[in-house]
């Protein structure tokens with residue numbers, strides 16, 4: 676799950692060796708159902724969901740711990756991406772600047788370039804041990820400003836339960852690696868781990884049709900924007916801001932940044 680070519684059957688424009696060509700309109704409901712299925716489907720479920728995560732783990736373990744690796748061969752868009760995120764955060768006027776969390780942090784590209792310059796301390800979660808180690812290195816090198824890296828959690832987001840309260844939680848190009856039930860549960864845990872008034876921000880590829888697009892190579896899915904909005908609401912969030920990233924090369928999936936706050940109890 677990274678910036679990748681829009682392989683949506685309705686809008687696909689190009690082909691590239693960096694991206695999976697094996698795209699099918701995933702029966703995502705099936706993945707959902709299999710994940711939740713009780714009794715008779717249980718043994719099938721036990722296989723499908725771990726396999727979805729194991730395959731992604733295997734895919735990422737073969738990717739170089741570089742910016743290019745994180746961005747599917749499009750390392751040159753990193754600066755545009757960070758600039759877009761910086762403007763998004765500036766306009767949000769994040770209330771606290773003490774502690775942020777970077778989810779699916781990879782080698783710490785976002786932590787180092789976006790979050791550490793703003794927040795006193797940045798924790799990160801990353802499932803791949805080599806990436807987590809690289810992130811530690813990149814985010815503690817001498818050229819990084821006085822702010823610092825905090826905890827590095829080497830685990831999947833589907834297992835991660837924060838023990839701190841954050842002033843911002845940022846999650847980028849990773850949520851397509853979670854099943855819908857795990858994504859709702861993850862958002863719920865994040866909601867409980869925000870300081871009052873703090874934001875959860877997600878930055879993800881979205882499909883241009885209403886379909887969920889499955890990528891069997893990296894074991895991820897690309898959801899339509901509406902799915903993210905629905906799942907966020909289901910988890911108790913209120914969407915405050917939604918902006919499409921500009922100036923990315925043509926032919927990629929659209930990338931959206933969404934900021935949300937915990938819905939007050941009893942709110943709609």
Ligand SMILES: C[S@@+](CC[C@H](N)C(=O)[O-])C[C@H]1O[C@@H](n2cnc3c(N)ncnc32)[C@H](O)[C@@H]1O
Nearest residue numbers: 676677735779780781784802831832847849852
């Ligand atoms: C496209 S990279 C993005 C990295 C970083 N967010 C960035 O924008 O540079 C996706 C990252 O998500 C990680 N990842 C994949 N599945 C994950 C999971 N279930 N939990 C946590 N991280 C995951 C991968 O190991 C990889 O580092």
